[in-house]
Structures are given as structure tokens and as C-alpha cells.
Amino acid sequence: MEEIKSIKRYQKYFKKLIDLEREEEMMTQLNEIRVLSGAERQRKGRALLDLRGKDAGAGLGGTYLVRLGGRGKLPDTQISVGDLVILSSGNPSGREEHAVVHELTKGTITVAYQTLPPHYVYGRGVRVDLFANDVTFKRMQEAVGKLKPHQILSDLLLFHREPREENEKPLEELSYSNSKLNSKQKFAIEKCLQSKDLFLLHGPPGTGKTTTLTEIIYQEVKVGKKVLATADSNTAVDNMVEKLMKSGLKVLRIGNPARIHQELIPVCLDYKIQNTEGFQSATAMWNSIHELKQDQDKFTVPNGQNKRGLSDQEILKLSKKKASTRGIPIPKIHRMANWLKLQVKVNKLVEEAKKAEDEAVKQLISQSDVVLSTNSAAGSEVLEPFSFDISVIDECTQSVEPSSLIAMTKAKKWIMAGDHKQLPPTVICEEAEDLYLSLFERWISGYKEWSVMLEVQYRMNSEIMKFSNRSFYGGQLIAAEQAKDKTLNDLNGFMPPDEQYDPEKFKLLSSDKPISFLHVEGREERKEGAYSYFNLEEAEKVKQVIEALLFSRVFPEDIGIISPYEGQVALMKRMIEIEGIEIKSIDGFQGREKEIIILSLVRSNNKGRIGFLTDYRRLNVALTRAKKKLIIIGNENTLKENKYYSALVRQISKSDRSILVNN
Numbered sequence: 082m083e084e085i086k087s088i089k090r091y092q093k094y095f096k097k098l099i100d101l102e103r104e105e106e107m108m109t110q111l112n113e114i115r116v117l118s119g120a121e122r123q124r125k126g127r128a129l130l131d132l133r134g135k136d137a138g139a140g141l142g143g144t145y146l147v148r149l150g151g152r153g154k155l156p157d158t159q160i161s162v163g164d165l166v167i168l169s170s171g172n173p174s175g176r177e178e179h180a181v182v183h184e185l186t187k188g189t190i191t192v193a194y195q196t197l198p199p200h201y202v203y204g205r206g207v208r209v210d211l212f213a214n215d216v217t218f219k220r221m222q223e224a225v226g227k228l229k230p231h232q233i234l235s236d237l238l239l240f241h242r243e244p245r246e247e248n249e250k251p252l253e254e255l256s257y258s259n260s261k262l263n264s265k266q267k268f269a270i271e272k273c274l275q276s277k278d279l280f281l282l283h284g285p286p287g288t289g290k291t292t293t294l295t296e297i298i299y300q301e302v303k304v305g306k307k308v309l310a311t312a313d314s315n316t317a318v319d320n321m322v323e324k325l326m327k328s329g330l331k332v333l334r335i336g337n338p339a340r341i342h343q344e345l346i347p348v349c350l351d352y353k354i355q356n357t358e359g360f361q362s363a364t365a366m367w368n369s370i371h372e373l374k375q376d377q378d379k380f381t382v383p384n385g386q387n388k389r390g391l392s393d394q395e396i397l398k399l400s401k402k403k404a405s406t407r408g409i410p411i412p413k414i415h416r417m418a419n420w421l422k423l424q425v426k427v428n429k430l431v432e433e434a435k436k437a438e439d440e441a442v443k444q445l446i447s448q449s450d451v452v453l454s455t456n457s458a459a460g461s462e463v464l465e466p467f468s469f470d471i472s473v474i475d476e477c478t479q480s481v482e483p484s485s486l487i488a489m490t491k492a493k494k495w496i497m498a499g500d501h502k503q504l505p506p507t508v509i510c511e512e513a514e515d516l517y518l519s520l521f522e523r524w525i526s527g528y529k530e531w532s533v534m535l536e537v538q539y540r541m542n543s544e545i546m547k548f549s550n551r552s553f554y555g556g557q558l559i560a561a562e563q564a565k566d567k568t569l570n571d572l573n574g575f576m577p578p579d580e581q582y583d584p585e586k587f588k589l590l591s592s593d594k595p596i597s598f599l600h601v602e603g604r605e606e607r608k609e610g611a612y613s614y615f616n617l618e619e620a621e622k623v624k625q626v627i628e629a630l631l632f633s634r635v636f637p638e639d640i641g642i643i644s645p646y647e648g649q650v651a652l653m654k655r656m657i658e659i660e661g662i663e664i665k666s667i668d669g670f671q672g673r674e675k676e677i678i679i680l681s682l683v684r685s686n687n688k689g690r691i692g693f694l695t696d697y698r699r700l701n702v703a704l705t706r707a708k709k710k711l712i713i714i715g716n717e718n719t720l721k722e723n724k725y726y727s728a729l730v731r732q733i734s735k736s737d738r739s740i741l742v743n744n
């Protein structure tokens with residue numbers, strides 16, 4: 082990122098990047114809608130086909146809800162709550178009215194329209210297409226635009242001042258709500274409370290970053306602070322909600338949870354509000370409004386063509402006088418006047434209903450200790466009148482800087498947690514690639530003394546942790562007692578293969594080898610016109626490994642298969658159709674874990690070309706998902722050209738040469 086000296090330049094620079102990214106996202110979706118078939122879009126997770134739509138009543142703000150479902154479970158989809166979608170009767174043109182995804186369950190998707198939905202959404206054959214999250218782009222622009230010269234936040238963004246220390250020292254008296262915190266986690270909490278302006282929590286995989294953040298929020302609330310806690314994804318927000326609910330704080334979740342888990346529902350705004358008087362009277366009003374609107378359909382809409390230049394007042398007067406003008410017949414004037422009279426009632430009721438709802442929402446927000454939402458929803462209308470003492474952002478390294486700012490501009494102290502050694506945010510526009518650099522990463526290099534790195538990881542066996550630890554975390558990580566020696570033998574149901582009967586399987590699944598490398602000299606291939614690679618021989622090897630695992634009574638739910646290449650993911654999904662086994666890209670598995678991970682690296686050529694495998698952050702994510710067993714499949718000869726991969730293969734073979742099983 083170029084050096085920026087004034088907030089005006091900063092605003093100009095980021096506004097341009099946001100615009101570039103927004104245009105690219107919409108273009109990408111529209112292009113894809115035009116070029117790909119519906120079935121292909123559905124396979125990519127960006128469309129849902131052949132749904133049946135039904136009226137689902139009124140939503141918050143008088144929106145019109147439409148619930149759509151198919152026969153049974155919906156296919157896997159990238160579409161999530163809050164996304165902008167277009168609904169069509171099968172062949173979208175891209176010009177359809179947008180709707181917002183309101184709720185997703187296993188079998189249904191509910192969308193909200195601002196205006197009356199088109200008739201074709203009620204019935205069979207409806208198609209839903211992901212369009213974009215335009216609201217988020219607008220909110221990012223607004224947040225950047227809100228920054229003022231010489232404010233603390235602006236100065237910190239430009240590195241024009243040092244973060245300040247809090248005067249009081251509450252450290253000695255801290256009593257923790259979580260009795261299990263380790264000493265580094267406690268140190269981080271104390272350090273954070275000592276800061277007046279900012280704190281950066283660096284959390285390598287499985288180190289209890291969210292656990293620590295939850296305790297930080299608990300401590301800040303205890304001293305009377307009001308907290309806004311956010312993350313880019315709904316899933317990350319839900320993780321915080323789950324943990325905070327256990328701490329006994331008054332929690333309010335704005336927006337729709339990604340997972341409709343029973344335990345999250347009681348703290349959701351949409352649920353809580355139903356028990357308020359304000360909402361109940363607003364609901365009655367919205368129902369009357371819908372009825373009035375139906376009554377209006379019996380009359381004539383006074384649109385430009387029907388009115389022939391008359392004002393609303395003139396129509397009402399003419400109707401009263403039973404007079405006609407400009408060739409409009411008297412009955413038509415009456416019908417327009419009746420429509421207008423109903424409209425006056427509608428407008429009044431809308432205003433009252435909104436007011437009653439706003440009041441109810443305001444009351445709930447002011448009564449809560451901590452409000453949680455996605456970064457984007459922090460810029461929503463409901464939160465507009467509110468400001469907070471503290472903004473806490475989890476998984477901050479996966480947010481572009483302007484997205485973090487949506488929440489940050491509503492607070493006076495900023496606490497961010499993330500890991501810049503894992504994958505950065507997704508940016509699709511090449512010219513906007515500066516957005517890859519998250520604010521967390523910028524700040525941690527400038528304000529290192531206000532950061533703490535957590536060191537005890539509770540996920541991986543120490544052998545699995547070793548390579549990442551050495552290569553990316555300076556060897557500072559320690560595997561917790563409860564994780565460090567855990568192997569396949571500790572896995573529920575696991576029955577080791579018989580060494581005499583099946584020495585190959587025995588060798589592969591031996592509990593003293595938590596990490597294995599299988600050398601496969603396959604062929605990397607690309608489908609015509611596709612960017613992504615696949616490797617059939619590796620996919621077949623993955624299948625053999627799965628057979629060995631299932632033979633040893635491993636539960637499919639404990640197995641994850643990952644690959645850097647979408648082409649390989651798609652191939653493996655077709656070849657391994659076993660309920661419960663998750664097959665995903667590395668990027669899609671960030672933040673997740675499994676007992677066993679099989680990683681198919683795909684690239685196999687004699688030029689040592691390994692494409693985007695060279696991003697060490699992708700490698701780091703791939704290597705840190707498994708708890709008890711990691712099986713890496715790749716071509717040793719291709720990989721050895723890269724320093725990280727050759728070191729990795731060396732490490733595995735050094736720990737036990739027999740792990741290298743050749744095909």
C-alpha cells in the first residue's frame with residue numbers, strides 16, 4: 082500500500098478500491114448468469130433451481146417475505162443470509178428486482194422484497210441467483226466517508242500517533258468468568274484492558290482467540306463499557322454469541338444467524354422483539370397496511386398516464402365535486418380519489434408502525450451489554466442511532482479494511498483478533514488487490530507493542546503442529562496437554578488395521594505417525610476453458626485412503642478432504658459420495674477443524690510450477706485443520722522446487738521414513 086499522509090487521500094484511495102471491487106463482483110455474477118447454465122451455477126453454489134415460492138407474511142420494516150423450497154434438502158450453496166439475490170422463473174435477465182436473503186434452513190430459503198414481489202415467485206420453477214452484497218459496499222463507502230481529520234481513529238489509521246495507555250490499573254482485581262484461561266490468554270486480557278485505544282490479539286490456529294475475546298468483552302462490560310462485537314461472516318459472529326451467552330452477559334444478536342441453532346435464537350433481535358409491546362402493535366398495523374393495499378387494487382392507481390397532469394389534490398377535489406376534466410371520465414376520477422384516500426391511511430400507518438418498531442428495537446439495544454452483528458450489519462439502519470465504547474472484531478484478518486471500519490467508526494476503542502499468517506480476505510478485482518492487506522496486518526506491523534500472540538494451541542497433535550509452528554510462528558506455539566499426544570487411537574470407534582493381514586494400511590494409519598505424505602506421480606489437468614486444475618490419480622489415492630479409514634471404523638463425520646483447487650474438489654465430490662465426509666477447498670475450510678484431514682495438492686509437472694500453492698498462508702491453513710491425523714497427497718518432485726514444500730516433505734520423512742508410501 083502506498084504511503085498516505087492525509088485522511089482525505091485515504092478516503093479517496095479506499096473509495097476507489099471499493100468501487101473497483103463492487104463493479105467486478107457484479108460483473109462477475111452477471112457474466113456468469115449469462116454464460117453458465119442454471120445447473121452449473123447451482124453446482125458452483127451460486128444459484129438454486131426449481132424452487133417453489135410461497136408468501137411468508139411481513140418482515141421487519143414492512144418487507145414482503147417469500148419462502149422458497151424444493152423437494153427435501155437444498156443443494157450446498159454459497160448464498161447466505163443478507164446477500165442480494167435475484168429471483169426469476171428460470172431464465173434471469175439480470176434486470177430483475179433484487180431481494181435480500183432473510184433466512185436459510187436446510188430445506189428453505191426466505192427472501193425479503195422492499196416492494197410487492199413479482200407474481201412469478203409464487204409457484205413452481207423459481208430460480209434464485211446470487212447477485213451481490215451491494216449494501217455492504219455502500220456501508221463501506223459510508224464508513225470511510227465518516228472519518229474526520231485529527232480524530233484518534235484517523236490518526237491511528239495513518240500512524241500519526243501512538244495508541245494511549247489507560248490510567249487506571251484494574252489488573253490486580255481481575256476475576257475471570259472462565260476459570261480455564263491459560264497464562265498467555267490472561268496476559269492478553271490484561272494488556273487489552275490497559276489500552277485506551279487499540280489492542281491486537283494474534284491468534285494462531287486453535288489457540289482460543291474467540292475464547293479470549295469473550296473474556297475481554299466480559300471484563301469490559303464489567304467496568305461499564307458497552308460493546309459492539311462483529312466479524313465478517315455470520316458463522317464467526319455466531320461463535321462469539323455462543324460463548325458470550327455462557328458468560329451471563331445481556332447479549333443481542335442483530336441480523337440472522339447463519340445456523341438456526343435453537344440455543345442462539347433467544348438472543349436474536351428478530352426473536353426478542355416479538356415479545357415487546359411495540360412490535361406487537363406494529364405487526365397489527367402492518368397487517369392492516371397489507372389489507373389496505375389489497376383494497377387499493379380495486380381502484381385506479383393515479384400514475385402519470387392516468388392522472389394526465391392533475392395533482393393529487395385536484396383529483397380529490399374533482400371527485401368531491403363529481404366533475405371531470407382533461408377527458409378523464411368521472412368514475413375513473415372517483416377510483417383514483419379512493420386510491421389516494423387509502424394511500425393517506427397507508428402512509429400514516431406505515432409511519433406509526435415504523436415508529437413503534439424503532440422504539441422497541443432501541444429499547445432492546447440500550448438494555449444490552451453487548452450487541453453482535455456482521456461488520457456489514459453494524460452499518461444497518463437499526464444501529465444508526467447508537468454508538469459504543471468498544472468495537473471488538475473477530476477474524477479481522479479476513480475483513481478488508483473498509484469493512485472493519487463499518488463497525489469501528491461506531492466506537493472509541495478498537496480490539497481486533499485475527500491471524501495474518503492465515504488467508505487474507507477474498508478480493509476478486511486485480512486492480513483492488515491492495516485490499517488484501519487487512520487493517521490488523523497493517524497495525525500489527527506498526528503497533529506491535531499493543532499486540533499479544535496466543536501460544537497454547539488446543540487443536541493439533543504436536544507432530545501436526547510442528548511445521549507450521551517453525552515456519553510461520555517462530556516456534557512459539559505449544560501444544561496443549563489435552564491435544565499434543567492425541568492420535569487415531571484416541572478416536573471414537575477407530576480399530577487399527579491388522580499389521581500381518583494388511584501392512585500397507587497399518588503403516589498408513591499407524592498411531593505413531595500423525596502426519597503422512599503419499600507421493601503420487603499423477604497428471605495435473607485442466608478442463609477446456611477452466612482455470613482450475615484436477616489430478617485424477619491423486620483423487621483415486623484419496624479414495625483408497627478413505628476406504629482404509631472407513632474399514633478401520635472411522636466415522637465419515639470425522640474426515641475432511643481439502644484441496645487448493647476447485648477442479649479437484651469437484652472431481653473428488655463426484656468420486657467420493659459418502660454422506661458425512663466434507664470435501665472443500667482450503668480457502669473454504671479456514672476457521673474449521675476435523676479429526677482427520679486428507680490434503681490433495683494436485684500440481685504435478687516437471688517444471689516445479691505450483692501456482693497459488695506458493696502462498697504460504699494457504700499452506701498454513703491446510704496444515705492446521707487436522708487434530709489427530711493429516712495425510713498429504715502430492716508429487717514430491719514437483720513440490721521440492723519450493724522451499725516450504727521441500728522442507729515439509731523433509732520434515733515428514735525425517736520423523737519417519739517409512740511414512741513415504743509410493744504408489
Ligand SMILES: Nc1ncnc2c1ncn2[C@@H]1O[C@H](COP(=O)(O)OP(=O)(O)OP(=O)(O)O)[C@@H](O)[C@H]1O
Nearest residue numbers: 261262263284285286287288289290291292539672
Ligand atoms: N485455556 C483453555 N483451556 C482449555 N481449552 C481451551 C482454552 N482456550 C481455548 N480452549 C479450547 O480451544 C478450542 C479453540 O478455541 P476458540 O474457538 O476460542 O479458538 P480460536 O483461536 O478462535 O479458533 P480458530 O482457530 O478456529 O480461530 C475450543 O475448543 C476451546 O474451548
